[in-house]
Amino acid sequence: MKNVSKWILCLLTLATVVGLSGAWTSAPREPAGQQGEPKAKKGGVQRLPSPKGRNKKYEGIKQALPTMKTSFVEAVALAEKETGGKSFEANVEIKEEKDGTKKVVVQVHLLVADKFSIATVNTETKKVTVASSKKDGAEGDEGDEGEGEEEEGG
Numbered sequence: 001m002k003n004v005s006k007w008i009l010c011l012l013t014l015a016t017v018v019g020l021s022g023a024w025t026s027a028p029r030e031p032a033g034q035q036g037e038p039k040a041k042k043g044g045v046q047r048l049p050s051p052k053g054r055n056k057k058y059e060g061i062k063q064a065l066p067t068m069k070t071s072f073v074e075a076v077a078l079a080e081k082e083t084g085g086k087s088f089e090a091n092v093e094i095k096e097e098k099d100g101t102k103k104v105v106v107q108v109h110l111l112v113a114d115k116f117s118i119a120t121v122n123t124e125t126k127k128v129t130v131a132s133s134k135k136d137g138a139e140g141d142e143g144d145e146g147e148g149e150e151e152e153g154g
Contacts, residue, residue, distance in 0.1 A: 064104045070123040075106035079119035082128040085112030
């Protein structure tokens with residue numbers, strides 16, 4: 001019985017050391033030279049872009065923010081008012097149109113009743129579009145993004 005206890009203790013110690021060293025991480029690391037937009041992997045989880053890719057995105061946002069006709073705070077308030085929900089995350093994004101022009105939108109993640117929704121606010125027109133809804137605690141499938149009810153307001 002003493003030998004079994006020693007083996008269990010050794011295995012627990014080994015598992016703790018390996019776990020703390022980061023050998024078993026849940027997210028794969030991006031290769032050092034890779035840059036650009038986040039890439040979706042299985043399950044819809046996205047990896048962050050490399051520092052060079054992030055810097056390029058931030059430079060675009062720094063140029064776009066002074067030209068926005070709707071403030072970030074106002075866009076979040078519009079999304080909350082339109083959906084009747086509460087925001088918990090918001091992002092500024094630059095979307096390229098089919099004709100090559102770029103527009104600035106604010107993407108707001110909301111909790112509406114017992115569903116998670118994503119509302120997109122056009123900063124030029126103050127138009128709110130609700131893009132998707134997901135039940136609280138529901139497991140997400142691949143391709144869930146963009147499905148759900150479509151509402152427009154403004």
